Amino acid sequence: MIFDIDIHLRRGDRDIACRIRSDSGIIALFGPSGVGKTSTLNMIAGLLRPDHGHIAIGAQRLFDSHAGIDIAAARRRCGYVFQEPRLFPHMRVRANLRYGAARPSPDQTYIIQESVLIDLLGIQALLDRWPSSLSGGEAQRVAIGRALLSAPQFLLMDEPISSLDEGRRLEILAMVERLHRLMAIPIVYVSHDLREIDHLGGDIISIE
Template identity: 55%
Template sequence: MSFDIDVKQTRSGRPITLFCRTDSPLVALVGPSGVGKTSILNMVAGITSPDQGHIIVAGQTLFDSDTGIDLKTARRQVGYVFQDRRLFPHLRVRANLAYGRRAAMSMDMDDVLAFLGIGHLLDRWPHSLSGGEAQRVAIGRALLSGPRFLLLDEPLSSIDRDRKAGILDAIDQIRRRSPIPILYVTHDVAEAERLSALIVTMHEED
């Protein structure tokens, strides 16, 4: 099973819930802005904890309120590509990419640089990158950390139309090259369909 997620969290009096059990390697969470899609990713990454429920990814229990399991973020081996990218501003692209690298488990660096087309950016500072370049570096950094699963939070937001196709191709390539499960957040159903993902729609809770 790729994802077995059944969580509930209340934030600022607003409930966020998700139930999803699937073998699909690519799951797209879709729904309107503010419905809690990023909150779900943060729970899966361990940045916040659900109030109750469980999160099992690729057979490993990351959180279970019944048994008290709550793995620390650093131990979840998650590759998280944030919507705001979060490249480290004081480190060049090379150091950003190498930050989480686990040599024994990572994808080959040259391979990642080649298929993301970021080899020429290694000596640049993050603030000098365009939106598309920064997004590809963020994806590369996540892949090189040797993740057991990937979380992609609106990876095409704030990227111009020409660059979107390139990022979608890169995600397609990741799926073909690596068998790790991917949880993909978007508010654009067409984007999810383009990736042939299993679509899970989130709605506002009353």
């Protein structure tokens, strides 16, 4: 089982709950704004603690309230791509990519060479530029590259193309699909747009 997740969190007057059991390499969390999709991602990443439940991805059990397991966010080996690229404005693209890059170790399942990733993302020509000079699609490709160079065990993507135009959206979606196929890295992808999810395939979890 790639994804085995059953979590619950009470925030104010809202209950946020999500249950996933799937062998699909891509999970899409679908639903309107404000229903808890980002909070669910943050619980998987370790940035929010569920009130109860469990989170397991692959062979790694990240959280289990019954067993007293709660792996710190920094040790979950999670690549997180936010809705905004969040690149460091004082660093050129190459430095942004390398920020937090992992050193190879025997237990890293998903790892890719920097040069190979740069080719896959098509960002060779961007390496010496400043983030302020990038288009939205270019910046998001760099953000995805930075997340992948950290050698994550899984990737979380929070509406990463919602601010892009239609052409750039299709370009990034095709790239994500290609990266998943080549690297076999589990992905949880958040969207409120069914067209995006249809392009990616995988299992759809509807949060209401």
